[in-house]
Amino acid sequence: KLGSLAPKGSPWHKALEDLAVEWAKLSAGKVRLRIYPGGVAGDEPDMVRKMRIGQLHAAALTGAGLARIAQEVQALQMPMMFRSDAELDHVRSRLMPKLNAALEAKGVHVLNWADAGWVYFFTQKPVVSPDDLKPLKLFAWVGETAHIGAWRAAGYNPVPLPATEIHTGLSSGLINAVPTTPIAALSYQWFGLAKHMTDVKWAPLVGATVITKRGWRRVPAALRDKLRDAAREMGRKLQPRIRKLDSEAITIMKKHGLKVHEVPPPVEDAWVEGARQGYARLIDKVVPGAMVAEVERLRDAYRAAQGK
Amino acid sequence: MSSVTAARLPWWRRAEDVFAAAVLAVMVILPVFDLGLRWAFQSSVPGGTSYVQNLTLWAAFLGAMIAAREGGHLRLSSGAFAEKWVGARFFGVITAMLSVAVCTGLAWASYDFLIAEMGSPVRLGGWLPPWVFIVVLPFAFAIIALRFALARPAAVERAVALGGAAVAAAFAQLPLAIVEVLVWPAVLVLVLAAALGLPIFIVIGGVALVLFTAADVPVAAIQVEAYRIVVSPAIPTIPLFVLAGLLLAAGRAGERLMDLFQAWFGWAPGGLAIVVILSCAFFSTFTGASGVTILALGGLVLPMLIKSGYPERFSLGLVTSSGSIGLLFPPSLAVILYAVVAHVPIPDLFKAGIVPGLILVAAVCAFGIVVGIRSKAARPPFRWRAALAATWRAKWEIGMPLVAIGGIFGGYMTLMEAAACTAFYVFCTQTLIHREVLASRDLPEIFLKSVTLIGGVFAILGVAMGLTNYLVDAEVPAHAAAWVEANVSSRLLFLLALNIFLLAVGCVMDIYSATVVVVPLILPIGAVFGIHPLHLGMIFLVNLQLGYLTPPVGMNLFLSAYRFERPFAEVCGAVLPFFAVMVLVVLLVTYVPALSLLMAPGQ
Ligand code: NA
Numbered sequence: 001k002l003g004s005l006a007p008k009g010s011p012w013h014k015a016l017e018d019l020a021v022e023w024a025k026l027s028a029g030k031v032r033l034r035i036y037p038g039g040v041a042g043d044e045p046d047m048v049r050k051m052r053i054g055q056l057h058a059a060a061l062t063g064a065g066l067a068r069i070a071q072e073v074q075a076l077q078m079p080m081m082f083r084s085d086a087e088l089d090h091v092r093s094r095l096m097p098k099l100n101a102a103l104e105a106k107g108v109h110v111l112n113w114a115d116a117g118w119v120y121f122f123t124q125k126p127v128v129s130p131d132d133l134k135p136l137k138l139f140a141w142v143g144e145t146a147h148i149g150a151w152r153a154a155g156y157n158p159v160p161l162p163a164t165e166i167h168t169g170l171s172s173g174l175i176n177a178v179p180t181t182p183i184a185a186l187s188y189q190w191f192g193l194a195k196h197m198t199d200v201k202w203a204p205l206v207g208a209t210v211i212t213k214r215g216w217r218r219v220p221a222a223l224r225d226k227l228r229d230a231a232r233e234m235g236r237k238l239q240p241r242i243r244k245l246d247s248e249a250i251t252i253m254k255k256h257g258l259k260v261h262e263v264p265p266p267v268e269d270a271w272v273e274g275a276r277q278g279y280a281r282l283i284d285k286v287v288p289g290a291m292v293a294e295v296e297r298l299r300d301a302y303r304a305a306q307g308k
Numbered sequence: 309m310s311s312v313t314a315a316r317l318p319w320w321r322r323a324e325d326v327f328a329a330a331v332l333a334v335m336v337i338l339p340v341f342d343l344g345l346r347w348a349f350q351s352s353v354p355g356g357t358s359y360v361q362n363l364t365l366w367a368a369f370l371g372a373m374i375a376a377r378e379g380g381h382l383r384l385s386s387g388a389f390a391e392k393w394v395g396a397r398f399f400g401v402i403t404a405m406l407s408v409a410v411c412t413g414l415a416w417a418s419y420d421f422l423i424a425e426m427g428s429p430v431r432l433g434g435w436l437p438p439w440v441f442i443v444v445l446p447f448a449f450a451i452i453a454l455r456f457a458l459a460r461p462a463a464v465e466r467a468v469a470l471g472g473a474a475v476a477a478a479f480a481q482l483p484l485a486i487v488e489v490l491v492w493p494a495v496l497v498l499v500l501a502a503a504l505g506l507p508i509f510i511v512i513g514g515v516a517l518v519l520f521t522a523a524d525v526p527v528a529a530i531q532v533e534a535y536r537i538v539v540s541p542a543i544p545t546i547p548l549f550v551l552a553g554l555l556l557a558a559g560r561a562g563e564r565l566m567d568l569f570q571a572w573f574g575w576a577p578g579g580l581a582i583v584v585i586l587s588c589a590f591f592s593t594f595t596g597a598s599g600v601t602i603l604a605l606g607g608l609v610l611p612m613l614i615k616s617g618y619p620e621r622f623s624l625g626l627v628t629s630s631g632s633i634g635l636l637f638p639p640s641l642a643v644i645l646y647a648v649v650a651h652v653p654i655p656d657l658f659k660a661g662i663v664p665g666l667i668l669v670a671a672v673c674a675f676g677i678v679v680g681i682r683s684k685a686a687r688p689p690f691r692w693r694a695a696l697a698a699t700w701r702a703k704w705e706i707g708m709p710l711v712a713i714g715g716i717f718g719g720y721m722t723l724m725e726a727a728a729c730t731a732f733y734v735f736c737t738q739t740l741i742h743r744e745v746l747a748s749r750d751l752p753e754i755f756l757k758s759v760t761l762i763g764g765v766f767a768i769l770g771v772a773m774g775l776t777n778y779l780v781d782a783e784v785p786a787h788a789a790a791w792v793e794a795n796v797s798s799r800l801l802f803l804l805a806l807n808i809f810l811l812a813v814g815c816v817m818d819i820y821s822a823t824v825v826v827v828p829l830i831l832p833i834g835a836v837f838g839i840h841p842l843h844l845g846m847i848f849l850v851n852l853q854l855g856y857l858t859p860p861v862g863m864n865l866f867l868s869a870y871r872f873e874r875p876f877a878e879v880c881g882a883v884l885p886f887f888a889v890m891v892l893v894v895l896l897v898t899y900v901p902a903l904s905l906l907m908a909p910g911q
């Protein structure tokens with residue numbers, strides 16, 4: 001039994017369905033993967049709880065859910081850490097053994113990694129520099145106390161709200177800026193109420209398909225390697241498709257009136273500067289400091305090798 | 309319970325009441341304080357909202373404990389029939405034993421969930437692990453089990469009832485093959501016992517336990533879902549609005565509202581009937597499905613109607629059927645719950661409900677006018693001076709909906725803050741300005757009533773979520789959608805089938821469990837036929853509104869029979885014409901989607 005937030009018929013759901021077919025074939029029908037798409041098994045925190053009690057065996061999660069299992073994952077999602085997909089890919093591939101081990105220690109086995117897109121700012125007024133964003137009322141996840149503290153420390157004005165109230169909040173004026181992925185902005189129609197997008201990759205939203213150790217043990221030992229390889233293959237194929245979807249979403253939203261504001265390199269440095277002011281509020285509270293340091297080291301080594 | 313008897317209560321009972329009341333009070337104060345901080349300093353209490361969400365869990369299940377103590381858990385029938393049939397003693401012992409068995413199962417499920425959640429790295433407000441709140445679940449269900457047993461008068465009866473715990477333990481240990489055979493007999497026993505007066509939450513909880521056990525899924529799955537619904541962001545509004553409604557009912561706000569509507573509309577044909585309907589609509593928006601409207605206003609308005617010359621039967625029917633007529637208007641709990649379960653924006657659903665809600669009120673008013681003219685009921689003349697004076701007297705009550713609605717739609721408050729502000733506003737106006745509710749004398753009783761009511765509602769909500777979790781786990785909604793898609797060809801036919809189905813659901817379920825269990829079933833099917841989610845919501849709510857008036861499970865029927873000391877059958881007969889009028893409204897709302905989508909955004 002595998003839970004996922006991906007809506008029925010989405011590329012993510014189709015990839016999982018293909019995986020179910022593949023697994024059934026590889027195991028001669030012994031392993032049957034039942035998929036609960038579109039959040040019918042609950043939001044990510046609910047799915048994580050259901051894995052803990054043993055109702056669900058597996059889930060396709062984003063960083064939000066993964067960090068509820070092992071906080072180390074959060075290190076990949078630090079704001080303004082990476083400038084590009086290539087940087088993220090490089091660091092993640094080097095870090096993978098450690099991340100997998102951290103998750104393994106918390107009782108889940110990673111089947112594959114694939115991300116869910118980059119988080120950008122969608123705002124009701126044009127935002128290019130951090131100073132443009134500071135006066136705006138910025139959506140922040142209710143309950144993420146450390147993140148709210150980090151926004152404040154960096155001089156922003158977060159309004160803690162449940163995600164279900166984003167739409168209302170934007171139309172009533174309770175908030176006027178939302179950090180989110182283009183796919184989410186399009187599918188929840190938030191971009192219709194916040195028509196400006198700042199073209200700066202604030203943070204990646206990583207994702208992974210995980211299975212509980214209990215669930216994994218029920219798979220015959222001889223089959224495990226084969227099934228894992230099939231899952232990895234799925235992740236490899238899915239990754240470019242999700243990234244294409246991200247840029248497609250921006251294209252569609254532009255056609256419907258979204259204005260994308262370019263951010264020149266010196267201003268991008270100001271965003272990095274601002275984000276780092278919030279790090280102290282996150283480190284050793286919701287993410288281990290050693291892990292963040294490791295990510296920075298790998299990224300800097302990569303940047304040096306690229307000559308940038 | 310008055311302060312006189314409270315003094316004689318054992319200390320732990322008083323401590324229980326005080327603690328539950330304190331939890332509820334913090335739930336009011338914290339969001340109001342948080343809002344003040346945001347307005348004044350652009351700041352907030354770190355983790356404030358998560359505390360309130362998780363405190364709802366405490367309020368809910370401490371409330372369920374207290375409801376068990378006060379005999380406040382909702383039942384489908386009084387059990388009088390069964391007592392006559394098999395003897396009160398035997399019947400009492402059997403229901404107590406079943407209740408103990410189910411609560412033991414739920415306590416065990418809660419314990420499993422608690423242990424699993426201890427592995428979570430999440431910290432509320434940056435420091436508090438969630439298990440600190442979850443621990444109330446196993447504790448509350450263990451106490452509830454004990455209370456069901458200890459409520460029996462004789463020691464032998466108590467011992468037999470406690471044997472229910474052994475039954476539960478034995479059932480959990482049986483081999484799967486035997487459990488599979490026992491599933492349907494066990495479900496049948498529970499459903500039968502439901503008709504004879506077993507509390508609703510025991511029935512639903514028992515069915516969920518049996519089904520999960522037979523499916524070899526850990527029963528903790530029930531409590532995972534209970535936790536999910538109770539701590540979800542919009543749910544704290546339920547206890548907060550219940551508290552506001554009961555604070556309002558304790559003073560003379562009802563009289564002031566009646567005076568207000570009487571002064572403005574009393575001169576019209578059927579004027580008093582309209583006055584009753586409008587007052588009930590106002591009250592029921594806050595207290596909705598709880599039936600508080602009938603208890604609070606019923607004693608006031610029924611004698612007035614009869615004295616003015618309305619037929620007795622009509623008057624009884626009018627008061628009974630108006631007890632939930634404000635169900636579609638903000639801040640109705642039923643609408644909020646539907647929106648949460650169906651993932652539609654709450655304000656949008658409220659906007660969608662404006663026209664159907666007004667039609668429902670107008671239709672019943674029209675019926676009242678016809679009867680008023682025919683029975684030549686008294687009509688006091690209209691006087692400007694009196695109307696303005698009544699308006700002035702009711703100014704604080706008129707201001708109440710403005711706090712909630714203005715706060716939300718004006719972008720000043722979140723939903724939870726609006727609910728807390730409403731409760732705080734009602735508290736201030738009733739205790740400090742009108743001074744009808746005395747803090748020392750009345751507050752303990754109002755808080756006790758609130759937590760009992762909240763506990764009764766949440767006990768049902770929690771297990772209903774558990775049962776839904778089973779249905780989703782067994783992929784029932786997906787299969788049902790596929791079946792309907794293959795077998796029902798036209799949209800019209802589907803809508804008709806939906807009406808009949810929901811009417812049947814309304815006969816046997818209360819609106820809260822119906823929303824939680826049935827909405828996930830109809831959502832995918834509605835999507836297949838391209839029915840707008842807001843329209844589907846209206847169809848569901850207007851249909852289920854009828855459920856208040858249909859036997860065997862019709863909350864308004866029970867409360868009315870109880871409040872006015874009339875036979876159940878007489879009340880059923882009295883509401884029949886009103887029922888017919890409301891069926892017409894249901895059909896109108898179902899087949900004219902534009903009514904629901906008129907005020908909704910983006911149309
Ligand atoms: Na209501």
Ligand code: NA
Nearest residue numbers: 814815855861
């Ligand atoms: Na009913």
